[in-house]
């Protein structure tokens with residue numbers, strides 16, 4: 001079933017702003033990742049989505065390609081971000097088939113609910129491996145292509161960033177500490193730290209690097225893992241300062257902003273998209 005545009009993109013963006021741009025996204029078949037990709041493809045980009053599950057990744061690519069006639073969306077399944085070589089091969093294949101990598105989203109993540117007492121060393125390591133090492137592997141596999149992107153897309157506007165964009169999908173748990181999420185909190189703190197170093201080292205190439213931290217987004221796999229449907233009722237959503245749960249479209253719109261010319265000077269930071277929810281984490 002084709003997803004209606006209003007579910008993944010608001011009406012404020014001009015068609016074609018991402019024409020000739022290619023996005024490479026890990027976790028691109030997930031709920032948030034596919035909404036981000038749909039939005040970018042709708043606005044002119046081609047995309048390569050990476051995932052562990054072959055069928056799920058290929059099906060998501062086919063579905064996303066329907067949003068714009070002529071869109072090229074490559075689904076590369078069987079790729080685990082913990083395995084640098086397979087990720088590197090996927091990045092090279094993306095460039096071979098789609099011509100470039102201009103934007104990267106490191107969206108692959110692992111999560112489950114567990115207290116520290118219930119986390120084996122391997123359980124903790126698994127989430128660090130997927131989220132933190134996986135983001136590092138994604139950087140290593142794609143940064144050479146992001147450097148090439150600047151040369152491929154010289155922007156005539158001198159105020160404009162000409163290079164590639166790197167975006168990692170983070171979280172807000174580490175701002176306050178979060179019970180049952182020690183593993184993810186530690187992993188995402190490291191991801192945010194990585195973005196700072198990436199921004200400083202690669203700004204000379206016109207590359208920007210940021211994190212995007214979603215709050216509780218309804219309808220996502222992450223939320224279904226973390227909360228029961230009773231906890232996700234719209235009544236409970238009223239406790240978020242803005243009075244509702246987040247929607248995938250909120251994250252897609254923020255992604256479009258960061259990759260558009262409007263986001264040119266946003267670098268080395270985290271954009272929190274959570275209705276101010278993290279300020280009430282812990283019940284304040």
Ligand code: HXC
Nearest residue numbers: 109110111112113114118120122123126171214215221222
């Ligand atoms: C305690 C657990 C556990 C649980 C797994 N483990 N589930 N420990 N409680 N509920 C332990 C296992 O026992 C094992 O340790 C270790 O974790 C690795 O488990 P495997 O199943 O062998 O690993 P793997 O197949 O690689 O799976 C990785 C995973 C899994 C992270 C455990 O959940 C996964 O693949 N997730 C990917 C999809 C996902 O999580 N998406 C949601 C992302 S949402 P031992 O010691 O037994 O070997 C998200 C949102 C964050 O990140 C923020 C939202 C606001």
